[in-house]
Every structure is written in C-alpha cells, then in structure tokens.
Amino acid sequence: MEENIKSKIDGFMQLVKQRNGHEPEFLQAVQEVAETVIPYIIQHDIYHGKNILLRMVEPERLISFRVSWVDDNGEIQVNRGYRVQMNSAIGPYKGGLRFHPTVNASILKFLAFEQVFKNSLTTLPMGGGKGGSDFDPKGKSDNEVMRFCHAFMTELFRHIGHNTDVPAGDIGVGAREIGFMFGMYKKLKNSFTGVLTGKGQSWGGSLIRPEATGYGAVYFAQNMLQRKGDSFEGKTVVISGSGNVAQYAAEKSLELGAKVVTLSDSAGYIYDKEGIDTEKLKFVMDLKNNRRGRIKEYLDTYPNAEYFEGERPWSVKCDIALPCATQNELDGDEAKQLIKNGCMCVAEGANMPSTAEAIHEFQNAKILFAPGKASNAGGVATSGLEMSQNALRMSWSRKEVDEKLKDIMEDIHDSCVEYGKNDDGSIDYVKGANIAGFVKVADAMLAQGII
C-alpha cells in the first residue's frame, strides 16, 4: 500500500480509536472498511474534505436501557437493553436484535456499522441499526422469555416504528421472541403495523424470511462459483453453527447437490462423513428450534457421526466453507488449514466470522471469499420485502419472494464485481462490498447536508 494512503488510514483509525478505544469488535469492522474505502475516497474528489467516513462511524443515536423482569422463581432480574441507530440516510434504521450474554456496545456498534453497508448493497431503501440485550434465552422457560421480551419492548417501543426503525431477529431472537415483542408493541401503540420483520405467516410475516439468510449466502457463493464456471454439485461443504442461518445454508447446499458434513454450536461440532442429508437436517431443526437441545445430541440418533467437544469445524477437509455462527469464529491458522485442505470458496453467513488475519490468508491464496455484509444480506433483503408486503397489505408467494431474493443476491454479487476488480482482473469481494455499500450512503448523506 502507498505510504500516503497508509498514513491517511492510520490517521483516521487514530481518531476512531480515541473515541472507541475500548471497543475491539467495532474497531475491527471499521478498520476493514477504512482500508478499502479511504483509497477510493482519495481517488474521488466529491468525497474530499467532507469527513464522510468519520460521520459514518458515529452512530446517529445509541440507546441503552434497563430491562427488569421476574423469573419463574419470583426473583427480579435486571438486564441491559440497547438499540444502535447507526445511519438513516437511505431509509429507516433496519437490523436485528441479538439476545446473548456477550452483547455489549462494541458488538452492537460493529453489527450496526456492517448493517449500514449491507442494507445499502441490497438496493432497498433501508438505513442501518442493530440492538439487543445481554439476556441469555438458553435454559429459560417460554414464560420467562415472554416476560423478558415484553419488558424489553416496554422501553424499545418509544424508539422504533414502521417508518423510523424496524428491528428483526439475530442470535437468540427467532420467531418466538419476535412474536412476544410484536404482541407488546401492538398493545402499547394500539396499532398493527410492520414494526418488526420475521413475523409469523398469519400476522404479517413474509414467506422465505426464515430461510433467506442461509439461502442467500448459498446463492451468493453459487454466483461466485458460476463466474468461475463451477457449481455446488458434488462439493463437500463445512458449516459452523446450527441455528437459523446454518440450517438453511445446509438445506440449500443439499438442494444444489452438495454434501454437508458438519454443523456446530458453542460447545463443539459434529462431523458426519456420510453427509447430513435432508432427513438428518430435519432432525437438527427439531432439536434446535423445538427441543432447544445441544448439537452433540445428534449422535444419540446418528451414532456413526463424531462429536468434537470445544472445537470448531475448520480442520475438516472441504471444498466450500460457510461460517454461520458468530463473529471471529475462524482465525488465521484455521484459514491456513482450510486452504491447505483444498477449500476453494468461503462465504460468510454470520457477521464478521473471519478475523482480519483469516481474510488476509484467503485473499493471499486467491480463493473465493465473500464477506458477510454481501453474502448474508439475503436476510435483511427479505425483511425489506416483508416491509413492502406489509405496506401494500399483500402477501407474495414463496416462489415470488425466492425469485426476488435470488435477483437481489445476483445484483449484490455484480456490484461487488464492479467495485472490487483488482489490476490483475481478480475480484476482491471485500473491497467491492465496502465501496459499493459506501457510495450509495455517502451520496445520500452529501445530498442531505451536514445534519
């Protein structure tokens, strides 16, 4: 990298660190964007002297609030709730809610920052936001989860609205939690609006939204492979996670003729060398979504599989890797191992699952690598389609929504190719996603003046 550009990036990061020094995940996400967007800004006069990226890293609003609720033993519990309203230049804030004990301002700011670029890439009019709580739904009864969700919404409701901010699910927030939160919002506002996405079918949800993030990640990888004259057919796929994104990434990989051999949760991973077929995947969906069990229970029914306690699946030989669990779950050494084992394509279903070192390994090895803000954008894109259906008071068919999702993923892929071309003709999808996402938001901010 040229000395002048490097010093501009370092200078910018110095400023960001002064304000956010104690937020490592947020700094990691900003650094990755700065490395690709600052060189672009330097080459384009309209962005000079406007401090546009410095404005984009500062949330428009960060709300933090107390959530008090009563557990099944009658004890009062206190959690912290958040909503980061990052950027509304191109539409209402949009992004999920995460309920997990690790949730803090750094994690939600990184997620909200990523969301701004991702939502811009979808081509739909959505700003970026993210929120959640350090509440842990694991091991809680349905009644406890309901009481927590209701308490959370008694504060969040005053900050959101179908034209202001439209939350959805993320880790620990699925159909059950969205239902409880929607019920409380509706009661408090006495109004039935599309204020949340990921709703149930009979009360304003969109077909394909549950599948959309996982399907979208596979569609994106399929686009990358097709550009190289390749496909999923006959490939071995390693997937991390066993939640919403992992389940549907597995389902679509199977549909396209691949063999899926791993799934994981935070305690370990399962390796089924015979392949996790449709029947076995159905078992995992019931285990995770209804019985809320652990992935190691897979072996109780399928004893030929193996379970690796406390490990991640990246040492398993594969052609395609789909990290679909959480941030920083794939480090530099694991990336080297994947490359050594012949992996040709990595598409992120999770948000920022690869560390900076891992990304550099993938890029140096010139294998196909899709950053989450591009490859997992199918979820929020379909949320955008849910908002459109709510506004029109219509429901589109499964086929219609799936076609639109496919088209959107192809458009995102093509934008990454347009903005991510290297001098040698190869595609840097990280650069492409960051610049394509930046341009639309930056242009809107410039048009709207200094606000």
Ligand SMILES: NC(=O)C1=CN([C@@H]2O[C@H](COP(=O)(O)OP(=O)(O)OC[C@H]3O[C@@H](n4cnc5c(N)ncnc54)[C@H](OP(=O)(O)O)[C@@H]3O)[C@@H](O)[C@H]2O)C=CC1
């Ligand atoms: N849902 C969506 O539409 C979208 C989700 N994403 C991203 O995809 C990822 C997965 O989300 P989603 O599937 O919805 O969430 P779920 O809660 O449905 O599943 C999360 C999965 O990740 C595992 N996991 C969570 N934390 C860790 C950890 N620290 N180490 C290892 N495994 C972990 C969970 O295991 P365990 O049960 O043991 O915690 C679980 O298997 C997240 O990064 C999310 O931000 C991105 C775009 C949209």
Ligand SMILES: O=C(O)CCC(=O)C(=O)O
């Ligand atoms: O559907 C949505 O609004 C949010 C999805 C999300 O949180 C994400 O893309 O990370």
